[in-house]
Amino acid sequence: MSDGFATRAIHAGQQPDPTTGSVIVPIHATSTYAQDGVGGMRSGYEYSRTGNPTRTALEQCLAELEGAKHGRAFSSGMAATDAVLRGTLRPGDHMIIPDDAYGGTFRLVDKVLTEWGVQYTPVPVSDVDAVRAAVRPETKVLWVETPTNPLLTIADIAALAQVSRDAGLKLVVDNTFATPYLQRPLELGADVVVHSTTKYLGGHSDVVGGAVLTSDDALASSVAFLQNTAGAVPGPFDAWLTLRGVKTxxxxxxxxxxxxxxxxxxxxxxxxxxxxxxxxxxxxxxxxxxxxxxxxxxxxxxxxxxxxxxxxxxxxxxxxxxxxxxxxxxxxxxxxxxxxxxxxxxxxxxxxxxxxxxxxxxxxxxxxxxxxxxxxxx
Structure with a gap:
């Protein structure tokens, strides 16, 4: 028997602490971890940029709520967005974005990625035919918000997933407005889900964060590499605050x-x-x-x-x-x-x-x- 959403939001990745019995995941406020000999990680952790138990609990919880195999938490929604795009695009590639995309996403694409040689086309993502017509041989990513910010446009995720499969694209869905409680894009065929956890997941306007959820092993590996290499990770208290928000x-x-x-x-x-x-x-x-x-x-x-x-x-x-x-x-x-x-x-x-x-x-x-x-x- 599978647990319902509200039950998983409270329990997924959040078992009582095995040492103390703490019902709530502790805030592991540490930068480094003792090792049992060179290369002998006693807990699976070595340095908190690479991994932290509080962050792991959040990543496991969010992955389960989105129905993903892999979850990675970031220091902001834009850091999560950047990791996905840099993990999937190379100079000369092309991507499709909503013609009413979030301003921060547009700024990253228009002002940063274009300097790296990435091209983009804004398209009304509610129009499946328009999206299909915008695909080029060099198109690698279809980036979708649904509902969009701020015009609340709705994209048919299942239909766009078919377009993406036909063209060999990665369909990335920014699920910030809907949250996994109202919408689960991976179940509808999306390859990746991105969140600004600052918003509904945190829910109390007291923490900034982001997350990437996917069942694509290769992409998950790329995102994990960038998470560690670029280091845009949430601190343990930020992860703890977000995890607390997810419970409700x-x-x-x-x-x-x-x-x-x-x-x-x-x-x-x-x-x-x-x-x-x-x-x-x-x-x-x-x-x-x-x-x-x-x-x-x-x-x-x-x-x-x-x-x-x-x-x-x-x-x-x-x-x-x-x-x-x-x-x-x-x-x-x-x-x-x-x-x-x-x-x-x-x-x-x-x-x-x-x-x-x-x-x-x-x-x-x-x-x-x-x-x-x-x-x-x-």
Missing amino acids: LAARMDRHSANAARIAAALREHPKVSKVYYPGLPEHPGHEVAAKQMHGFGGMISFIHVDGEQAALDVCAKTRLFTLAESLGGVESLIEHPGKMTHASTAGSVLQVPGELVRLSVGIEEADDLVEDLLAAL
């Missing part, structure tokens, strides 16, 4: 999703809102695909203010419970202006986001209070 992921995501559904419904009826981006709404173009591949629609919403950019900025300044801040996925609600904050790096590019766009990370407060706060600001 199922309960939090249920509340995030329920609150977001209430707010999306209220926003779609407001005269100052011309469009709501939320895959849980029946009119969302990706609603049917999201309903098929997700177990809920998540806690992220974006919307367009009918009165333009300044009005959108004013809303961001007027909320009381929605804190004006970057990031997302914490228990508290956040509001931001993507064009001038998280996605400022896309300005002047084909990925530039509308100036009248507002993004919400809906927390787990009382839904009525959050709706009242937004309506007052509008």
Whole structure:
């Protein structure tokens, strides 16, 4: 009998400590480990950049939740992204990215990888035919976010996995918005899953981290090599904080999703809102695909203010419970202006986001209070 998700989130990789019986995984605050003779690692650990027991517990837990054979934790979501791309691409290679990708991912690809000779094409990842048409002989990676950040576009993972198999590509899915509780891309045919664990997995806005999950042995080996060689690893306390957050992921995501559904419904009826981006709404173009591949629609919403950019900025300044801040996925609600904050790096590019766009990370407060706060600001 296999355990359910919430049970695995609490127990996977987290057995009581064999020495003390500690129910919670200890914070192994050490940089190095005593060896029984030269090359004789008594515990399997030699140096904490290479491996740390607290980090191992997190990696094992996340791998099990995503249904992966291998898990690697990083010091940030961007470090995880960088490891995957440098582990799969070489100068002269080409990759496909969403035409509304996260600004940090776009900046890494556009400003760093292109200097290394990597080419890229932005494509609407909801359009399978457009993705297929963008594949070149030198294409090696199809990078997908679903839902995307910040326009909540939905990609059909199973359909894109078929495109990737046909073309010999690696399909990488950034699963940060959905989390493994709502969506498991590897089960739908993806090769790799990437997370910013800073967001929903950590869940409390108190730690920065990233993770790579895969069942591809060769790619896992490449990512592990880069993790150790480049050294962008989380410290044991960061790993411990993330592991603590994961324990309540199922309960939090249920509340995030329920609150977001209430707010999306209220926003779609407001005269100052011309469009709501939320895959849980029946009119969302990706609603049917999201309903098929997700177990809920998540806690992220974006919307367009009918009165333009300044009005959108004013809303961001007027909320009381929605804190004006970057990031997302914490228990508290956040509001931001993507064009001038998280996605400022896309300005002047084909990925530039509308100036009248507002993004919400809906927390787990009382839904009525959050709706009242937004309506007052509008």
